[in-house]
Structure formats: C-alpha cells, structure tokens
Amino acid sequence: MTTGSVLVERQGGVAVVTLNLPGRRNALTLALKTELRDALAEVADDGGVRAVVLAAEGPAFSVGQDLAEHAEGLRGGGDAAFSTVREHYSPIVRSLLTMPKPVVAAVAGTCVGAGLGLALACDFRVFAAGVKLATAFSGIGLTFDSGLSFTLPRAIGDARTRELMLFPRVFTAEEAIGWGIAGETVDAGSVLDHARSIAEGLAAGPTLAFAETKRLLLASSGVDLDAALEAEAVGQVRCGSTRDHAGAVTAFLARERPVFTGE
Structure with missing residues (x-):
C-alpha cells in the first residue's frame, strides 16, 4: 500500500511501515500522522501480518512534530495546535504498544521528540551506530507527548528521564542502550535489513x-x-x-x- 507520506510493504508475515517524507526529515505533518495512524491500525488487524517493522526513508527517522504546521495551528488557537495529541499521537502510540504482534523500529537517522516516542513505543530497536537522539520538548516550552512519559521512565528509569527533560541534550544510540533502552547498533546501511531479519524471526515464532x-x-x-x-x-x-x-x-x-x- 502506498499512501504518500507512509508506505506499507508486506512480505511473508512481515509488514514494513515506512515514514516517507525524507525531504522534510520525516517531520510529523498532519498527513503523515493521519496515514501512520491508519496504516498501523490496518496492519494490527491483519491476521497475515505476524511482525511489523517501523522504518523511515532518508537521513532522519523523524525530527518530531512539523513545527511549521504547529506554528500555523497556534495562530488558529490552542485547540487547533494541540488536538493532534489525542487525534494522532495517542492512537499511534497506543497501536504500537498494544498491537498483538512484535514491532521492530529501524532507526537509521536522527530521532527526536515525537520521533523518539514512536521508536520507544516499539518492542525492539535497531539503531545506526552513532545515531543522534533527543527528547527536545522543553527546548520549545512543551512537555512530553507520544507516550514518552510512559515509555521513557520504563526504559531508562525516572532519574535519567527527568535529566533528559530538564536538560534536553542530544545523546547517542550507544548511550541510550547503555542506559537500558533495548536495542542494538549496526552500520547505517544495514539498519533496515537487520530490522527486517529480526522481524522475520519473530514472525516465525509463537x-x-x-x-x-x-x-x-x-x-x-x-x-x-x-x-x-x-x-x-x-x-x-x-x-x-x-x-x-x-x-x-x-x-x-x-x-x-x-x-x-x-x-
């Protein structure tokens, strides 16, 4: 299935769901969020899909919310800017966390803000070596969305989570794994293939x-x-x-x- 901002490819028991706005570093536009929400709901309900890979085209996994769209929403009032949390981010994260099949994130590039939230809502992560991650929210005067208040403390503990929110620095995949975020690093060019291989193994499992x-x-x-x-x-x-x-x-x-x- 090709819907523009999101691509879905099925092969055997694995579905690869790909963010497809590489020219915008997979910023989470309204179109992308809507298509991703619907694509994940579809593969979750597909009995022929037994494992899922969440991937991204281009040099970034996702830089988070598209701030140009967000600024336009602010000009239209608070509801216009923040209704997306309930309408898009929450259903996307809920789908990833509750999907009755394993989900592997293939993180080959920069992953910040809500992009990090998407990756952490998956069951396992394959990172490109040295890839950059960040929470980013407090840098623009916001707090968590995309499930990070739930997933990040579970992964790295309360104290480290508070540190990353109060002092929002960039950190590497290697640091994140050392802190307890499950996953592994591979060469950037191997991320998707490795994630797909893991998903194929999971699809053949119970x-x-x-x-x-x-x-x-x-x-x-x-x-x-x-x-x-x-x-x-x-x-x-x-x-x-x-x-x-x-x-x-x-x-x-x-x-x-x-x-x-x-x-």
Whole structure:
C-alpha cells in the first residue's frame, strides 16, 4: 500500500511501515500522522501480518512534530495546535504498544521528540551506530507527548528521564542502550535489513504468546502482586489453548524443532 507520506510493504508475515517524507526529515505533518495512524491500525488487524517493522526513508527517522504546521495551528488557537495529541499521537502510540504482534523500529537517522516516542513505543530497536537522539520538548516550552512519559521512565528509569527533560541534550544510540533502552547498533546501511531479519524471526515464532506477553507487560504497571499473578494465570490459559503450544510441546518431546503458525 502506498499512501504518500507512509508506505506499507508486506512480505511473508512481515509488514514494513515506512515514514516517507525524507525531504522534510520525516517531520510529523498532519498527513503523515493521519496515514501512520491508519496504516498501523490496518496492519494490527491483519491476521497475515505476524511482525511489523517501523522504518523511515532518508537521513532522519523523524525530527518530531512539523513545527511549521504547529506554528500555523497556534495562530488558529490552542485547540487547533494541540488536538493532534489525542487525534494522532495517542492512537499511534497506543497501536504500537498494544498491537498483538512484535514491532521492530529501524532507526537509521536522527530521532527526536515525537520521533523518539514512536521508536520507544516499539518492542525492539535497531539503531545506526552513532545515531543522534533527543527528547527536545522543553527546548520549545512543551512537555512530553507520544507516550514518552510512559515509555521513557520504563526504559531508562525516572532519574535519567527527568535529566533528559530538564536538560534536553542530544545523546547517542550507544548511550541510550547503555542506559537500558533495548536495542542494538549496526552500520547505517544495514539498519533496515537487520530490522527486517529480526522481524522475520519473530514472525516465525509463537506470535500469540508474544501478544500475551505484550499485554501482561503493559498491564503490569501499578498493579499489585495478586493482580499480576492472576493476569499471568489468565495469560497462560489463553496461550495453553493454542495449537502453537500443543505443537511445541509435542515437538519438544520428539526432540524436533517446533513450527509456529500463530494459531
């Protein structure tokens, strides 16, 4: 599917969703945000897609909100400028975090502001070596959007998150991984291929179990021990009733490699 600002390519069980405004460094325009929101909803509901790659064309993954459009919205009043948080950013991040299949971010270039929010809402990240990242919000007098108040403290802890918001410096992918942001670095030219390879491996795995794992992790924040244990019990029953589980147990006992079909 080609919609202009966002491209969607399906190959086997993997869908690659690509931000496609390289001339604007994938600034998050209204068109791009709308198309991305709708594309992610579509691949989330597609039973033939078992893993997703979120990628970007050009030298930047995303420089965040298109500030020219934002300035125009400010001239139209606050509602015009900030309705996009509920209409676009929140649904996009919710889709990435709750999608019942793994999502791998292929971050081959600069990734700041809401672009960082998109990357952190994915389950795993492949970074170009030395790629530059930043929160950027306080530099223009704003606070978080794109789920960063939820994802960033979970990834790097509260203290480091506060530091990056109060003193919004540029940092590298290597620093971010050292702080606890899951991922790995590769040469810039290999980012998409490597991310696709990871997604292909995940697509061949127990995707229903992956979906349940994402659900449990998302629900774990703020619940007590009993609630967490009960959620695990429910999740095990759901996974235990699948053909993937029964087939994998049979394969294990026969000393064979399991084949997962997502059923």
